[in-house]
Amino acid sequence: MTLSSTKILLVISGGIAAYKALDLIRRLRERGASVRVVMTRSAQEFVTPLAAGALAGEPAYTDLFDSKTEFDVGHIRLARECDLVVVAPATANLMAKMAGGHADDLASTVLLATDRPVLVAPAMNPVMWASAATRRNVAQLAADGVVMVGPNAGEMAERNEAGVGRMAEPLEIVAAAERLLAARDPAARPLAGMKMLVTSGPTHEPIDPVRYIANRSSGKQGHAIARAAAAAGAAVTLISGPVTLADPPCVTVVHVESARDMLAAVEAALPVDVAVFAAAVADWRVASAGAQKIKKGAAGTPQLDLVENPDILATVARRTSGRPPLVVGFAAETEHVVDNARKKLARKGCDWIVANDVSAESGVMGGDRNTVHVVTRDGVDSWPIQSKEEVAQALVARMAATLKDRG
Template sequence: MLAGKRVLLIIGGGIAAYKTLDLIRRLRAAGAAVTPVMTRAAEEFVTPLSVAALAGEEVHRDLFDLTKEAQMGHIQLSRVADLVVVAPATADLMAKMAQGHADDLASTLLMATDTRVLIAPAMNVRMWQHPATVRNRDILAGDGILSVGPNDGDMACGEHGPGRMAEPAEIVDAIGAALADGPLKGRRIVMTSGPTHEPIDPVRYIANRSSGAQGTALGRALAGLGAEVVFVTGPASVPPPAGVEVVRVETARQMRDAVLAALPADAAVFAAAVADWRVTSESASKIKKGVGESPTLQFAENPDILAEVSKLGQGRPGLVVGFAAETDDVIRHATEKRARKGCDWIVANDVSPATGIMGGAENAVTIITEDGADSWERMGKDAVAMALARRIAETLGPASGRGPAAEAAWSL
């Protein structure tokens, strides 16, 4: 996938910059050419000499290099690459990208390029979770910027949480997916992600403990393999992936309507944690706490979206995949769920508190099919997503003719 490709690598000023040396080595080993650009801050963490030696090319550092700027070198640099990669993408670089600043070589290249851009964010957990960074992440996702990571883990500052730059191998996989024609090109996939919120009154609701991280990673991986993805998401705590059609919903009934409206599709993937029940009569005003009293709530079952789509006659997707989050006897419960729902696969995992999977950066899944159970080793959620996306691609095979997704040109 990478042989003969040219990557413009912009190295930001963060402690994770040391990982870019391994990233360059891996890209070169895969046959890609790497043109390195370093910010001034990046030079505080890795030397231009080390970067140049591994890349086999000059490191570009100055916007106002007269010998190059006579031919508008920064414009040329931004457009000869097959992909622009920013690693590490610091909070400052992401802010510049989101707000359109161009006050150094790196930010000017990012403003001047019409090439796809992939960022690998890396920063302190509090910086990653700061409202300004959250806003900038949403802006960049809306602009079609691809991203990989960050991962959860220990940081150089001694804190723990999301903010660690994705590992070089993960970034290489993301680059390969971005540059691939894609085995899912011409395929249309509808998927759900995140929780649903079922209102009790204007300030309270029923929900599941889902961040939407695994669904977001899977949507990104499917799009990276060339699929046209309709991403129906509840109120997740992570932004949706770039390069997909995002449909935002809140309740299970809204999610059902959005899924049915998005059909036909080649595959349907239900990764959302849909609330099983809703209250029958939502209060129009806040329910007040009474002395010695507790409110009585009546419940009704929500629509079973997975079962409904699995049992469609005409118009059923060729592959229907459900998810099962279990806390005990995972394989038995997931196998029974697959039979009950009528879907082709169930992706099951153990989300009991001891696993740390719910809300964490890793997952350990078992794929339940008519052939039995296939348990995978524990790995990062991005890696799980890519492995699932590849298995979906292998199952569907190449698109034949002009199906529902083939009418639209693929873009990440």
């Protein structure tokens, strides 16, 4: 779902991340949304109502007892005359008020009075985010149906402070808003009631406690598929190898390291209606990983005895019982992309292979764009270059149509 013609109420609370809210207003309006802004007293210490109002196209609201707006119970109008309420940044203090049902200023009163979906983008010091009080409040808000995006890991405004607590970037918040609104539209939930399994990222195969065999997979495509499937209504389990990406919202995430770990997690997640194997699983592992770090010495370069890892895609696709109705594999190729994908389809026994060119010049591995060929027994469908999010959405739409055709 796009944000065109939607009405967004943006609540800005006090924190250094408030400056990002100005960019968020611009990003929302770029997509056709109208934006009204409510600012707490603390937020006005970081950005001005004039700046927020100029970007939104109408004055920002700041005072619960403003005679110009409250003569007709303005805070109720603000709470109801919108499709979505976004709180960005959401401080620990405002989240505590929300969890406790407090209403002592315009922002908290609007949030208590709204019956619209609420999306919260927390932003605070990592110690505050990890505190027992904040964890209780987060759990309560989740139980109340509030959806969260972020926080992300990274450097804080404070010198020498880092960890989880950075507000999600404006485009991440925009994407979360689109997913949340789409989730409330039955037509946009073609996978409602279905279970999906997605694997993503690389695997790490230990050589010794320090070194490992890996590949350049970022996990961006697999994570995008998990997000798109969740937005389409599926109950998604994402089994992720080691990546630096945030866990997608509304998705059950299982973190693994090795191919054998991933296979065990996959089998534990079955049965499902759709299984998508987007992970770049290492083909080989060291037969016997060293218990201690292998040292340089007079013996020269150590010889690594490699053995094949389990074939996760083929193991699931060739199950005699409990096979998912739709099994989708990926083929990362550097030459003869479609021909190799056709051979892989026959060899693995899956229903589709999504093939792409991952040679260095393509920029696919680690990049944000992808060009894929969907190979089935009926033929090949070659798609133009798209963002990985767009590829994911198109794949999920095709999966939903295929399952519908099969009844």
